[in-house]
Amino acid sequence: MPTRMRFTTWRPLATAATAALTATLLTPAAAQGAPGENTPRESRPVYAYDTAVREAVWVDTRLDGDGDGRSDRVAVDIVRPREPAQQGRKVPVVMEASPYYSCCGRGNESQRKTYDADGDVVQMPLYYDNYFVPRGYAFVAVDLAGTNRSDGCVDVGGRSDVRSAKAVVDWLNGRGEAYTTRTGTTRAEAGWTNGRTGMIGKSWDGTIANGVAATGVEGLETIVPISAISSWYDYYFAKGAPLYGSGPDWLSDYVNSPEARARCGAVQRRLADGAPRTGDWTPLWSERDHVRDADKVRASVFLVHGMQDLNVRMQHVGPWWDALAENGVQRKIWLSQTGHVDPFDFRRATWVKTLHRWFDHELLGYDNGIDREPMADIERHPDQWVTSKSWPPRGTDTVRLNPAQGTRPGVGTLGLRPGEGTETFTDDPRHGETDWAAQIDLTTPDKAGFVTRPLGRDLRLAGSSEITVTATPTTPTAHLSAVLVDLGPATIRDYADAAEGITTLPDRTCWGPSTTGDSSCYKETRAKKTDVGYTIVSRGWADLGNHASDLTGRPLTPGKRYTLTLDLAATDHVVPAGHRLGLIVAGTDKDLIDPPADTPALTLDLSRTSARVPVVGGTAAYARATAGASTDAALQATELSGVRDPRTAQRLPDGRR
Incomplete structure (x- = not known):
């Protein structure tokens, strides 16, 4: 990851220029700054x-x-x-x-x-x-x-x-x-x-x-x-x-x-x-x-x-x-x-x-x-x-997490040890990240899920992730989705609601003077919350046909193995002690990407599949968080609850449809 500058590293305004600018903008001393101040701190x-x-x-x-x-x-x-x-x-x-x-x-x-x-x-x-x-x-x-x-x-x-x-x-x-x-x-x-x-x-x-x-x-x-x-x-x-x-x-x-x-x-x-x-x-x-x-x-x-x-x-x-x-x-x-x-x-x-x-x-x-x-x-x-103080925080480092085959099909483990085995799933455009996360501990035909044991300490993820997937498709076209998920109860903003996490109230507050034709008063809002059993942390998608190039895709040869790296979006999320971190690999993410022309089954080679996740404190922090963790049967083999399905349809970049 590139070296990040501290926020305190600013280009200073030249002293003479600052003095001239201040003199130009100020009314007599008390107008912009408090009485007796030579240098104002607030307009x-x-x-x-x-x-x-x-x-x-x-x-x-x-x-x-x-x-x-x-x-x-x-x-x-x-x-x-x-x-x-x-x-x-x-x-x-x-x-x-x-x-x-x-x-x-x-x-x-x-x-x-x-x-x-x-x-x-x-x-x-x-x-x-x-x-x-x-x-x-x-x-x-x-x-x-x-x-x-x-x-x-x-x-x-x-x-x-x-x-x-x-x-x-x-x-x-x-x-x-x-x-x-x-x-x-x-x-x-x-x-x-x-x-x-x-x-x-x-x-x-x-x-x-x-x-x-x-x-x-x-x-x-x-x-x-x-x-x-x-x-x-x-x-x-x-x-x-x-x-x-x-x-x-x-x-x-x-x-x-x-x-x-x-x-x-x-x-x-x-x-x-x-x-x-x-x-x-x-x-x-x-x-x-x-x-x-x-x-x-x-x-x-x-x-x-x-x-x-x-x-x-x-x-x-x-x-x-x-x-x-x-x-x-x-x-x-x-x-x-x-x-x-x-x-x-x-x-x-x-x-x-x-x-x-x-x-x-x-x-x-x-x-x-x-x-x-x-x-x-x-x-x-x-x-x-x-x-x-800085973002991502100092000390954040990439940790390679490897999925491995579990005791049941489609339900594997996630950890530092090299992965092994295979998992197979079939693309089902009727389902998406909310369905996969809710059933991550269940054998379902449309996804492969991999989870850590419950954490003994909080684990903070900050920055962008990526996952390299090696998969063999059965059809000439195939799409892939990858999702990081925090498995455990939480109260979050209800981002899947039409207002995307807020409720608009009738009361107004005013932010400056108004005129007859231009009011400065706006309806107040409050957080719209929901209780969930899991939280989606980060997502990424790709067309497997782009395995050889980010710029162009090409038809796949059924039965041939391909390796592709998906970029997962940046985030800053703490997985609390007692929760588990999960990785899901699947096909079409309903309402978030369009399905491919075919309906492929894909077989993952887990020895050649891994995720690189930005962890504050790096591998040592991950090892401490997972050390001594034991399986919590109450959290496994259950269907978890989360937000509703994401909204559908094309929207303008300001949220309007």
Whole structure:
């Protein structure tokens, strides 16, 4: 695993630059800092929100995605404090670029932009403008190319998506052109900002932040990607195995504006042709792989993700996080027990405070201590959080665990000793991880399960796992799934519920001032919990036809043995003393991958099958946790209970279907 930098290793703002920036942004001494302080530690809500400047500009992207012979312009709605500009002072920018401002809405209450008769924004979705504008920030909301009031076409994470947002960062830094209308010639200048920009957003919005950061654009100081994609291939496929029954052309058509749908047929065809359902890697996916461009990232990254997100899955965290670490990017991370949920809806007060401090540090240069705090916050139980000085923690090491044949078919052991024997199962697309985990101690025809004895000590897993499987199929096509599971009772967030771990309440709390058209008050939430007998820890999938290459698949020869490595998504999970750690190998994971063309039986060669799992404390910690453990008959040969089956159907990257 790559060496990870400590969170305390920050690129410092130059002393002179910090002093100049502070002087530029401050009102007389007491306005932003407490009385008597020379260096402020927190921006204060000293500017009027109701009289803030609200304006719209159209930024030239220098692209012609819709092929009409004119450079596409993207609509940018701005809310900024009036007083700094009147006093000749410049402000930093919090920016969100989204395809959802008109088609689908943002946040738990699906808010859309609304406008007055002059075309200036009245309601900005979410709380960013209400909270940060009074504190001396501008909030900038960009309609992605092809959506709402922008020209162009949505190309689902490609050049148009990323360049249309990057063009706005360039304009904010004096390197681009913008106009006061969509088709006019009157220039709009960004003289009110110092150009220091932080991008934020959930799902597709956060994915755009990842993509813009991966261009290395100057002026983008930080990004806060929430439940975001790092490689679009991994949104649709897992090593050749299809995760959804449709591709990016469906998604583009869903969010394109009516005007874009009428003129973007060529883009739709390119998306369909470039994303074959074979799962082969194509140039389309290379263009949409931000991990490979992590060496260009200059911005710091505050990453937030749900460890049970079955939409934008945790596979988007591990490779991106490791690549950022390899390239010395300053990082912070929150990992929740939720599915595809914004931290505003699972840890609201702490989130807003932390985000405020993060932007103050990164965009205002305030020495507020957030750079000296733990790198990671992890939700260990619903609403119970722990911190980690670095992530994965120092001392985490890969432990090789070997499955071995047990005394009953399909029910084996998992441990440090070399594996032996074989296990055979038949793909059954009617079943998935919840069925397999519930019956892990029972002989069933559709999976092979391997378990440790009950642990004598807690065992913490932190990071990404992988499993190498050697299997012999009976058909020319076969898919594989691998699941790590914590076998034992727990109370967890009910991520399989429609709200993915939260319950929305009628009471509202307010996060900044409001206007008649833009309220800062949002419905509160609480954790939606469920009691389970097992917890899915990590998952991974692959097409066995990709055994020779991550990039292309090929038909299998029935009866021939193949070896394939599956990547299991990153996690941070403690298997408590008394529980068991289980590994399941099976075929189609119902509702999470599509089935192959055939219905194969697969025979595992256990002497050539092993899992590499990141254990805090490494092999020694694993050995201590399993030393002297004895079989607990009460936990075995029973059907365990867990969450319901994962939800079905294609969903947008923000969780909507």
